[in-house]
Amino acid sequence: MVDIMSFLVDDWVFIFILFSAITYGFYQFAKTDSDVSSATKKPYACGNSINPDNEKVPSQAFYKTIVSVFRMGVIKKMHKDNLSTFVLWMFFGLVFVSVYLLVFG
Amino acid sequence: MIASFRKFFEVFKMAYLNIIVPVLLAAVFLITITSGRHRHHHLMIATGGVCLSAIFLLLDLPLLISDKIIVYYQLGWMPPLGISFAVDFLNYMVCILLVLVAVASLVISKTEIHEDKREFYALFMLLLLGLFGAAMTGDIFNLFVFFEILSIASYALVSYTGQKKAIASSIKYLIMGSFSTSLILLGIVFIYGSLGTLNMADIASKVAVSSTAATIVGFGLLISGFMFKAAIAPFHAWKPSVIRYAPLSLGLMFTATGTIIGLYTIFRLVVTVGNLNISGLLIALSFLTMVLGAVLALQTQNLKKLLAYSAISQTGYVLLGIGLYGYTGAVYHMVNLVIIDILLFIVAYVVIRHFGTSNLDKMGGLGFGNPILFVSSLVGAVALAGLPMSNGFSSKLLIYISGIEVFPIATFVAMIVSVLTLAYSFKMINMIFLSNRKDAGVVKIDYDLKVVMVILVILCIVLGVFQGYFTGLMGIISGSGLDREFYIKAVLGII
Numbered sequence: 001m002v003d004i005m006s007f008l009v010d011d012w013v014f015i016f017i018l019f020s021a022i023t024y025g026f027y028q029f030a031k032t033d034s035d036v037s038s039a040t041k042k043p044y045a046c047g048n049s050i051n052p053d054n055e056k057v058p059s060q061a062f063y064k065t066i067v068s069v070f071r072m073g074v075i076k077k078m079h080k081d082n083l084s085t086f087v088l089w090m091f092f093g094l095v096f097v098s099v100y101l102l103v104f105g
Numbered sequence: 106m107i108a109s110f111r112k113f114f115e116v117f118k119m120a121y122l123n124i125i126v127p128v129l130l131a132a133v134f135l136i137t138i139t140s141g142r143h144r145h146h147h148l149m150i151a152t153g154g155v156c157l158s159a160i161f162l163l164l165d166l167p168l169l170i171s172d173k174i175i176v177y178y179q180l181g182w183m184p185p186l187g188i189s190f191a192v193d194f195l196n197y198m199v200c201i202l203l204v205l206v207a208v209a210s211l212v213i214s215k216t217e218i219h220e221d222k223r224e225f226y227a228l229f230m231l232l233l234l235g236l237f238g239a240a241m242t243g244d245i246f247n248l249f250v251f252f253e254i255l256s257i258a259s260y261a262l263v264s265y266t267g268q269k270k271a272i273a274s275s276i277k278y279l280i281m282g283s284f285s286t287s288l289i290l291l292g293i294v295f296i297y298g299s300l301g302t303l304n305m306a307d308i309a310s311k312v313a314v315s316s317t318a319a320t321i322v323g324f325g326l327l328i329s330g331f332m333f334k335a336a337i338a339p340f341h342a343w344k345p346s347v348i349r350y351a352p353l354s355l356g357l358m359f360t361a362t363g364t365i366i367g368l369y370t371i372f373r374l375v376v377t378v379g380n381l382n383i384s385g386l387l388i389a390l391s392f393l394t395m396v397l398g399a400v401l402a403l404q405t406q407n408l409k410k411l412l413a414y415s416a417i418s419q420t421g422y423v424l425l426g427i428g429l430y431g432y433t434g435a436v437y438h439m440v441n442l443v444i445i446d447i448l449l450f451i452v453a454y455v456v457i458r459h460f461g462t463s464n465l466d467k468m469g470g471l472g473f474g475n476p477i478l479f480v481s482s483l484v485g486a487v488a489l490a491g492l493p494m495s496n497g498f499s500s501k502l503l504i505y506i507s508g509i510e511v512f513p514i515a516t517f518v519a520m521i522v523s524v525l526t527l528a529y530s531f532k533m534i535n536m537i538f539l540s541n542r543k544d545a546g547v548v549k550i551d552y553d554l555k556v557v558m559v560i561l562v563i564l565c566i567v568l569g570v571f572q573g574y575f576t577g578l579m580g581i582i583s584g585s586g587l588d589r590e591f592y593i594k595a596v597l598g599i600i
Binding site: 092 | 321
């Protein structure tokens with residue numbers, strides 16, 4: 001019993017459980033005061049309700065901005081199912097490893 | 106009965122580990138000679154082979170604990186002339202992980218593989234044989250031979266479905282794989298030419314005094330070849346292409362075992378055998394691997410490819426751990442990675458079977474009607490991202506701490522990649538369970554898959570919560586790979 005208590009007190013797990021419990025308490029407290037009706041549950045987009053058929057968001061839409069801002073699309077283009085590109089990747093890898101080992105090895 | 110069985114092997118002074126390879130080979134023969142009328146026996150024989158291997162592994166544990174290493178000399182010939190199997194805690198753990206992955210793959214294959222089971226299971230057992238041999242051998246040429254066995258079985262298995270795209274993918278894999286095995290062979294030639302030996306312990310004893318530029322080039326070629334197997338960038342491109350067109354049971358097998366065996370071999374060659382100071386190279390490649398994997402996983406719409414890219418990204422963490430001398434964290438993360446991979450591949454199998462596609466855009470709406478599936482996915486995603494209370498957090502924390510001590514920028518990069526991991530894993534959860542309000546129904550999950558999923562979820566949480574206990578265990582395992590002097594003396598028969 002003492003071992004278990006010392007484990008809980010010494011470890012971050014105890015703090016995590018404590019804060020989780022506090023957060024849950026806040027959640028329960030907030031939930032009781034809020035007015036949840038069927039109308040508030042209805043999804044809105046700029047004030048208009050959405051047709052259930054249009055609720056699905058394509059996966060490309062996720063993080064599209066991040067992908068375009070950081071030009072991550074370039075990396076995707078380099079990973080098309082093209083054998084010569086694959087071998088080129090390997091060749092660069094081999095050169096990098098060999099040069100590193102010969103210089104610093 | 107068991108006592109007489111034990112006595113039989115004790116009389117012949119045979120370590121049980123040594124009979125794993127013949128057992129798997131026997132399973133291959135049994136499966137191959139069984140006629141088509143007994144198709145249902147093939148899975149049973151394959152599972153039996155894996156279970157026997159697991160039993161032999163467990164029987165050897167007391168000997169391993171007492172001796173710290175088990176060395177078996179083939180036909181009694183001592184190294185450097187003879188061929189040896191050397192198993193310490195590190196490759197023993199690798200063997201246990203291989204058994205876990207094989208069992209999970211066989212469970213998935215039960216409903217996934219419908220026709221030509223004989224060929225499938227025979228190749229599967231050959232693949233496993235190559236993996237076990239590569240994990241246990243103490244000789245670099247035998248390492249090459251076992252890698253060839255597993256590679257050839259893999260090429261055939263990728264094209265197993267017979268679809269055009271699968272065959273094309275298999276041919277690409279064959280070409281790239283041949284390139285990598287050529288590098289390994291060339292590396293062996295350089296090392297043998299410069300040191301005059303193929304035994305790992307003998308190489309380790311000679312490398313400090315007789316090492317030349319040829320030895321270093323040899324190690325460079327060997328490491329490059331094994332990086333291909335582990336799918337470490339820039340040798341990673343084959344993995345998503347192969348996994349996309351292979352059945353999920355094989356996808357799991359290639360992803361998890363490739364990572365385990367590739368990383369283990371790199372660890373053994375860099376740390377135990379070569380004692381190479383290449384942390385800069387490993388850190389640079391781990392950055393590339395982590396970032397590329399995470400960025401590509403973020404962009405893909407295909408669930409299978411997402412899991413492949415995710416595995417690539419997580420492999421980078423293990424490599425980072427090795428590069429930062431945080432071996433305990435690296436080994437811990439390798440174990441966690443296997444557990445998470447198995448869990449997510451089972452979820453993917455169930456989901457793909459339900460929707461009939463691996464395209465995330467065509468999924469959705471499973472909602473909260475499938476509690477076991479949802480909780481498994483959530484725990485898998487949380488563990489993958491390394492959130493607290495999960496096993497991923499425990500191992501990543503150790504790697505972060507190593508980074509702060511050695512190279513703080515590494516910790517910063519690793520934490521940024523963790524955020525990207527969180528993004529793509531929750532994209533996956535959202536697309537499968539939440540994105541479509543239409544109810545997609547209740548997913549039918551086989552009982553055995555449910556049991557495996559529940560066990561894995563518990564493991565993810567237990568390994569995360571009781572971090573202190575497992576860190577100690579992983580420290581012992583990684584420590585056995587670090588003790589060069591002991592390894593050399595034990596294998597060469599000096600102690």
